[in-house]
Amino acid sequence: MSRSAAWIVFLKECRESLRDRRILINALLIGPLLGPLMFVIVLRLTVARQIEQAARPLPVAVAGAAEAPNLISALEQQGLQLLAAPADLAGAVRSQQLDLALRIPAGYADAWRAGRPAQVELFYDSSRQGVVAEVQRLEGMLQAYSQRNAALRLMARGLSPTLAAPILVAPRDQATPQGRGALMFAMLPYFLVFTALIGGMWLAIDSTAGERERGSLEPLLINPVPRDRILLGKVLATALFGSASLTLGLLAFMIAGRFLPGDQIGLSFNLGPAVVGATLPLMLPLVLLIAVTEILVTAFAKSAREAQAHLALVQILPAITSVVLSFAPIKAALWMYVVPLLSQQLIILRLLRGEPIAALAVTLSVVFTLAAVLAVFFAARRSYAAERLAISS
């Protein structure tokens, strides 16, 4: 009899939740859609900014432009936008009126004609955000002009321009298009975890803290059923809603992937049915872990509101590993596949990059995540056995 008690509780929690608009909206709408939506918006914004920066004219205040008309017109061809220069260039940069200023000193033309190095001065404040990229762009333009003229001068003297370039650096970027895309996708595993969390959250709150708050927990526990069966039923119901949310979320990501401006910047995203199909079973042990953690955390809250506050803390944890992974991409070591959450994030990232996955990594991830599920379940069982759990007043 007690074997099917978990099933009875599971069915009842599902049935009740399917009638609850708030639970449904969270599990089937907000959970699955919030992640992909935020993701596409963030990605579009960053991509759009990168494209914009590359093509945008670079406004630079130039003092003494008349001294070097050839230089200025060469820079203008590369995207420089000439601004009138104030009298005090350094002061204007310091007071942040200007981002960047160029001064061509009076001796420039003479030095140029004499074949001596002609000096130009760049004014900027490197502590200001975004300025360094502009400085590099302007330096690049000046370099290009300088090299072209160096080559012309050598040729005019009957020498080969290659003399002035003893070393030739040829960049060979090994990032595949998927690789570059996946770096931006490093946050995606977090959104998946988030989706599963949101999906089961309200059911967990309602079936633990909510049940206490409404005074239905005490009579429930007087039924001739071991408490861990009741607990199991609630965990499974939470996990079902979490995985429903996750499945819808993955589909939403698949569709959202088509609206990403991937080809504009030469990125491609491997988020096809194959990757989605592999991600789902990989995530299921984690969904269970999330569900049992949600039940554990909400079990002792006195009210739904308090439970919600506790769960907000739980939501921060997966964000931390994701942020670390996306800003400081670490080399995956074997021990990392032992850590629940981290292992799923690493494997999903590899899937997105189109890289092969070692069977050992998947095995470790599944086994250790399930072990964590058991550990948390036993902790929850202990707290469910406590006398004060049932007493609502």
Added chain:
Amino acid sequence: MIVVEDLRKSFGATRAVDGVSFSARDGQITALLGANGAGKTTTLRMLYTLMRPDSGRILVDGIDVQHDPLAVRRVLGVLPDARGLYRRLTARENIEYYGALQGLAPARARARIDELIQMLSMQDIAGRRTEGFSQGERLKTALARALIHEPRNVLLDEPTNGLDVMSTRSLREFLRRLRAEGQCVLFSTHIMQEVAALCDQVVIIARGRVVAEGSPDALRERAGEASLEEAFMKLIGARALGELS
């Protein structure tokens, strides 16, 4: 049949129940009478296995509560102080849930629910979701789900709390009916009329102890008072003066 022997339970330094002994027989209605905070609810919670006694023994139909709490729960029907329902389930679904948890086969549960709906005159509310139920409707539903497995022992914690006159009357009627069927009915209360109207046996509790036990008539006689209320005040007052406000 419920037998309680020298039951004790403390919360920190507070002795909530301090050596309670009594018995409640089959085919009788027994009241635990006492002021708020006298230890009635704690005693009942130990009876229905939600709290473990520090010491003492409870036998329900001969089963020791501490040895086999699950078996005790099968022969107990309990209406605790907390009687929350599931708002998004109908009254019938609420009762069905408990039937399933009690291990009843679906067909038997259905027949029993029909019977209870009849007995408690719940025909017009059985198919409605319990959200927005009146106190009386809530009580009927909670009572029905507590009795779904035809328990031989029925425990009720302050069952008439918050009920209007009509509901209180039909509840009394219902408890008499259970008595007539030979069940052991034990309820806690602080309301004198209830005891006078219903009980065969009264156990008066004050400060976690039994101060008197007997039929309402015997208690009146013992206190030498004509009304039960006066008898109660006298019996309690002798032991714990000024405890009642």
